[in-house]
Amino acid sequence: MQEAKRSGGAPAAGGGTDAGTEKPRRRQARGERRIAQLLDAAANVFCTTGYTAASTNSIAREAGVSPGTLYQFFPNKEAIAIELGDQLLRRWRETYGQAFLPVHTSLPLAELLDAVLDPLIEFNQANPAFAVLMQGSDIPGHARLQHEKLNTGLVERTEEILAGYLPDAPPAEVARTANTIFAIFKAGLGLILTHEGAERDAYTKELKTVLHRYLSPLVGEAGC
Amino acid sequence: MQEAKRSGGAPAAGGGTDAGTEKPRRRQARGERRIAQLLDAAANVFCTTGYTAASTNSIAREAGVSPGTLYQFFPNKEAIAIELGDQLLRRWRETYGQAFLPVHTSLPLAELLDAVLDPLIEFNQANPAFAVLMQGSDIPGHARLQHEKLNTGLVERTEEILAGYLPDAPPAEVARTANTIFAIFKAGLGLILTHEGAERDAYTKELKTVLHRYLSPLVGEAGC
Amino acid sequence: MQEAKRSGGAPAAGGGTDAGTEKPRRRQARGERRIAQLLDAAANVFCTTGYTAASTNSIAREAGVSPGTLYQFFPNKEAIAIELGDQLLRRWRETYGQAFLPVHTSLPLAELLDAVLDPLIEFNQANPAFAVLMQGSDIPGHARLQHEKLNTGLVERTEEILAGYLPDAPPAEVARTANTIFAIFKAGLGLILTHEGAERDAYTKELKTVLHRYLSPLVGEAGC
Amino acid sequence: MQEAKRSGGAPAAGGGTDAGTEKPRRRQARGERRIAQLLDAAANVFCTTGYTAASTNSIAREAGVSPGTLYQFFPNKEAIAIELGDQLLRRWRETYGQAFLPVHTSLPLAELLDAVLDPLIEFNQANPAFAVLMQGSDIPGHARLQHEKLNTGLVERTEEILAGYLPDAPPAEVARTANTIFAIFKAGLGLILTHEGAERDAYTKELKTVLHRYLSPLVGEAGC
DNA sequence: GATGAATGAGGATTCATTCAT
DNA sequence: TATGAATGAATCCTCATTCAT
CATH class of the missing domain: 1.10.357.10 (Tetracycline Repressor, domain 2)
Incomplete structure (x- = not known):
């Protein structure tokens, strides 16, 4: 569902084709997954309750992570x-x-x-x-x-x-x-x-x- | 600020013009006015902020009445x-x-x-x-x-x-x-x-x- | 400790000396007491923990009221x-x-x-x-x-x-x-x-x- | 931004002048630098926001390192x-x-x-x-x-x-x-x-x- | 009926700290 | 070592609703 971005390549360090542009990330494999999870969860929650009624906590819960984790990737709703x-x-x-x-x-x-x-x-x-x-x-x-x-x-x-x-x-x-x-x-x-x-x-x-x-x-x- | 309408009058019964069809709700004239006030206020607030973001308190404030009064006429938002x-x-x-x-x-x-x-x-x-x-x-x-x-x-x-x-x-x-x-x-x-x-x-x-x-x-x- | 403001007078409606200036309050007897309570509590908490470390919830707790009550009287810390x-x-x-x-x-x-x-x-x-x-x-x-x-x-x-x-x-x-x-x-x-x-x-x-x-x-x- | 002071010379131990007493902590040169970085950053942040309002994350950020790194050198704020x-x-x-x-x-x-x-x-x-x-x-x-x-x-x-x-x-x-x-x-x-x-x-x-x-x-x- | 005080759960957001990599 | 992800309790504050007066 969310794997649309980096099909091929090693999961941790992004192959070798575009080496050089990959430096400032590194451990973002997990992070990217989380972001995708969170966006998925947000999509669900927005559909269910609408934007205003959607709470960041409910998005985090839907994504199965803690509120703090959500805020590591997004500054606000x-x-x-x-x-x-x-x-x-x-x-x-x-x-x-x-x-x-x-x-x-x-x-x-x-x-x-x-x-x-x-x-x-x-x-x-x-x-x-x-x-x-x-x-x-x-x-x-x-x-x-x-x-x-x-x-x-x-x-x-x-x-x-x-x-x-x-x-x-x-x-x-x-x-x-x-x-x-x-x-x-x-x-x-x-x-x-x-x-x-x-x-x-x-x-x-x-x-x-x-x-x-x-x-x-x-x-x-x-x-x- | 908010006591502007409590003119005088007996607590239970007032005028007499439309007696007959309206008997059991005589002094509801005040109530009707309150309801109109509140609905007006609600209309304003809903237009400004939308339903979800509208708070009952803000509706009451806009109507110039207390939250308690609002809940005397409406059971909920x-x-x-x-x-x-x-x-x-x-x-x-x-x-x-x-x-x-x-x-x-x-x-x-x-x-x-x-x-x-x-x-x-x-x-x-x-x-x-x-x-x-x-x-x-x-x-x-x-x-x-x-x-x-x-x-x-x-x-x-x-x-x-x-x-x-x-x-x-x-x-x-x-x-x-x-x-x-x-x-x-x-x-x-x-x-x-x-x-x-x-x-x-x-x-x-x-x-x-x-x-x-x-x-x-x-x-x-x-x-x- | 906090009764410094209105020494004498009935507890509910402030005697009769300054009648006329008391209209827009009415039920604020309770409120004034709460404010005094809250300020007292704030004084304690500020002394104990300092301003920055003092939380509004701790002030409310110290005052024996709910956080919401605090915010009915003060917009923020x-x-x-x-x-x-x-x-x-x-x-x-x-x-x-x-x-x-x-x-x-x-x-x-x-x-x-x-x-x-x-x-x-x-x-x-x-x-x-x-x-x-x-x-x-x-x-x-x-x-x-x-x-x-x-x-x-x-x-x-x-x-x-x-x-x-x-x-x-x-x-x-x-x-x-x-x-x-x-x-x-x-x-x-x-x-x-x-x-x-x-x-x-x-x-x-x-x-x-x-x-x-x-x-x-x-x-x-x-x-x- | 924050490494501006590491001009020449090891600040505390590093170099080689006093080898002998410092044997078991060779590769701590990096650590010392990190500590200096972090303390510098802390000094800035404490001055700017005060101790209580300073967050360890902000100190780490100011120092250009990750929060985890900070906690490798200091057990707490x-x-x-x-x-x-x-x-x-x-x-x-x-x-x-x-x-x-x-x-x-x-x-x-x-x-x-x-x-x-x-x-x-x-x-x-x-x-x-x-x-x-x-x-x-x-x-x-x-x-x-x-x-x-x-x-x-x-x-x-x-x-x-x-x-x-x-x-x-x-x-x-x-x-x-x-x-x-x-x-x-x-x-x-x-x-x-x-x-x-x-x-x-x-x-x-x-x-x-x-x-x-x-x-x-x-x-x-x-x-x- | 009207008021305003009271509530407490819930909202967004932050933070010290820990953990897997 | 270093990283950055993860946590969850705690922060400030709001809100729908209820209650005493």
């Missing part, structure tokens, strides 16, 4: 959320990120939506904390977390794709459209994640329908 | 949120509710959307706590609050209207569509409330566009 | 020290303060020293926390506490008396002399309070000797 | 303070100590004071931790640290000098006088170290004045 967001975004990019580059060339809208949404939804199902942090209507002073990292990343990506389809639209309008798309996506994602089985699929389809109908006039496709 | 939701829903119905009944007859979609959304948005601007409680991504065990009251109320209303337009659709589909509409509405409302001036208007328009494009095929109108 | 300092200074002034006014007229130095030091030493023996707060080499950011309250009060008083004796000295020099006197006093007080019986008396005498010899040339008295 | 006091006293003796032996022969008081105080003040300016540990009004159970080491050392030295001047005084009185002198010195030192430039010099002079006036009658000199 916010830092945990930030690092978790970063990690999820990184993981997202590593997992699906590359697939996006070719996407926005000039696919038909329906296929574009499939290509973009399916991986996102899949990733959110596998990492429900992602949605929690994106939504983040819980996190005090959340603009920092939300817009600087998770959302900005995705909104900007949306803007880029959008700009490819709407080269003539004024940037403010593109931004507004991207925000709207993203808000709709989050709303639909909420419905998808709170349903299961056939209903979940139906809501997935519905989300695509909404976005297709919203966007087809913009990109000059027949929506009817 | 959750009850405050529930009652606030009820009150807002009641207020909503009192203010705009009647106007809805005739609405869903057979207006063109665009006008229906105006007729439904404009009051809702207006009401949410005036009562931002409404949005907070609707969104409610803060409130632990929120399904109870959300779906039992605010949302259900509005979603059901949406379903009713929708059913008027789609008499042949299976109920499950109507429900799903209503949920989708409502989710989109909340998402758009979030954008609207977090922007101001021209941007706010633009997002309002965008929300209507989204819904119009989503719904026009359903209701058999030309959307293109 | 510093506030306790400040209020304790204020209370001690107030008590000092109430107890001996008036006696000082006539003092500095034109007593012979030896008698002035007796008149000033004996009450101060006596008061410090009765209220050892006074010395702790004066010394205050413990309290972080202590300039606020020390110089604004306890010390300033006494140093200024020293300056005034001194200025009476040295009308021609430049103010900077008077200030320096006052600081020196006060520092010597605190040093001597430390010795006095850490000894007992005959030794204590001997150190008291020694302190007076030091100050007498230091000051007699200044005030134009034969010191030899 | 108190031991660090004790060893630091010892080291400072040793350093004091190495630097100025010898000069004292001839001092107390029979200098005039004013010159004696210069001869004793100037180096002490200078040393304290260079090693502010010395004053912190001497004062030590922070250190819980400080009698141990204070009187067993720093202070005793200096007080005893004062007693010796004093006894040279007052051969007929009873020892208890000599001890009391020495304590008084030392207390005055510490008080004056506090004033000196908290002022700068001309004020610092003025307070230095004032301290000498105080002591001169206090002592001249004792040693049979004309103080007027």
Whole structure:
């Protein structure tokens, strides 16, 4: 689950390929594991109780470590959320990120939506904390977390794709459209994640329908 | 500071205007005022800090009463949120509710959307706590609050209207569509409330566009 | 020990002499008692462990109340020290303060020293926390506490008396002399309070000797 | 940052000059360096935050080593303070100590004071931790640290000098006088170290004045 | 009904110290 | 030796809730 970073290599001292950059760590094998444990635990707790109600003690307990251990790796609760967001975004990019580059060339809208949404939804199902942090209507002073990292990343990506389809639209309008798309996506994602089985699929389809109908006039496709 | 309301008066019984229907709760006028004070304060505090971070003490302070007084009217924090939701829903119905009944007859979609959304948005601007409680991504065990009251109320209303337009659709589909509409509405409302001036208007328009494009095929109108 | 504030009067509502000024309190009889208890406890704990090592929980425990109760009256540890300092200074002034006014007229130095030091030493023996707060080499950011309250009060008083004796000295020099006197006093007080019986008396005498010899040339008295 | 002093020369034992007595601790050169590092760091931290508020972790961090390393050389925080006091006293003796032996022969008081105080003040300016540990009004159970080491050392030295001047005084009185002198010195030192430039010099002079006036009658000199 | 005092468990965070590597 | 991870009790402080007046 958390072993995504250093696949190969000796467990203690990181092989020999990039010797030199590894000096200031050393005994961090254990530490890295702990960090992963803690982030996992935080993801669970954030999903279960939300950010505000999540206590650092409960995260530590969930991770099976003492409170002090948590604070050896994170200076406070916010830092945990930030690092978790970063990690999820990184993981997202590593997992699906590359697939996006070719996407926005000039696919038909329906296929574009499939290509973009399916991986996102899949990733959110596998990492429900992602949605929690994106939504983040819980996190005090959340603009920092939300817009600087998770959302900005995705909104900007949306803007880029959008700009490819709407080269003539004024940037403010593109931004507004991207925000709207993203808000709709989050709303639909909420419905998808709170349903299961056939209903979940139906809501997935519905989300695509909404976005297709919203966007087809913009990109000059027949929506009817 | 806090004893400003204890005018004179007998401890148990006061006026006499509405005797008859209201007999056993005469001197509850004071109580009603207290409740209104407290709910107002709660609305402010919930908007400012969110539900979880709002403390009952801060609500009492904001209301200018003591913590003990708060607990004379509400058994716990959750009850405050529930009652606030009820009150807002009641207020909503009192203010705009009647106007809805005739609405869903057979207006063109665009006008229906105006007729439904404009009051809702207006009401949410005036009562931002409404949005907070609707969104409610803060409130632990929120399904109870959300779906039992605010949302259900509005979603059901949406379903009713929708059913008027789609008499042949299976109920499950109507429900799903209503949920989708409502989710989109909340998402758009979030954008609207977090922007101001021209941007706010633009997002309002965008929300209507989204819904119009989503719904026009359903209701058999030309959307293109 | 802490009943110095409202000697006479009914326990609950403070007699009738100053009716009118008592409104905004009401149930604070209990509260005042608690505050006194807490300040007493703080005095003990500060004396025993010093400011930094004193924990708010230990103060509450010493006072026989829960931590929460402490925080109903004091926002934090510093506030306790400040209020304790204020209370001690107030008590000092109430107890001996008036006696000082006539003092500095034109007593012979030896008698002035007796008149000033004996009450101060006596008061410090009765209220050892006074010395702790004066010394205050413990309290972080202590300039606020020390110089604004306890010390300033006494140093200024020293300056005034001194200025009476040295009308021609430049103010900077008077200030320096006052600081020196006060520092010597605190040093001597430390010795006095850490000894007992005959030794204590001997150190008291020694302190007076030091100050007498230091000051007699200044005030134009034969010191030899 | 912290290894700035290890210029040439082994500080205590290292080198090779006195081989023979030091045989079994060859490779302790590293250890000595570590200890010096740690004590330096402790001195800084104690000066900055005081003993109680200084954390062993912060000392280790300031020294650029891990907490575990610190505990390889010191069993606990108190031991660090004790060893630091010892080291400072040793350093004091190495630097100025010898000069004292001839001092107390029979200098005039004013010159004696210069001869004793100037180096002490200078040393304290260079090693502010010395004053912190001497004062030590922070250190819980400080009698141990204070009187067993720093202070005793200096007080005893004062007693010796004093006894040279007052051969007929009873020892208890000599001890009391020495304590008084030392207390005055510490008080004056506090004033000196908290002022700068001309004020610092003025307070230095004032301290000498105080002591001169206090002592001249004792040693049979004309103080007027 | 109203007040404000009282509670104590729980929150985030730190710290002296120990342990595995 | 040195490291840095680990601990858990203790720190300050808050909070929902209750109680005496």
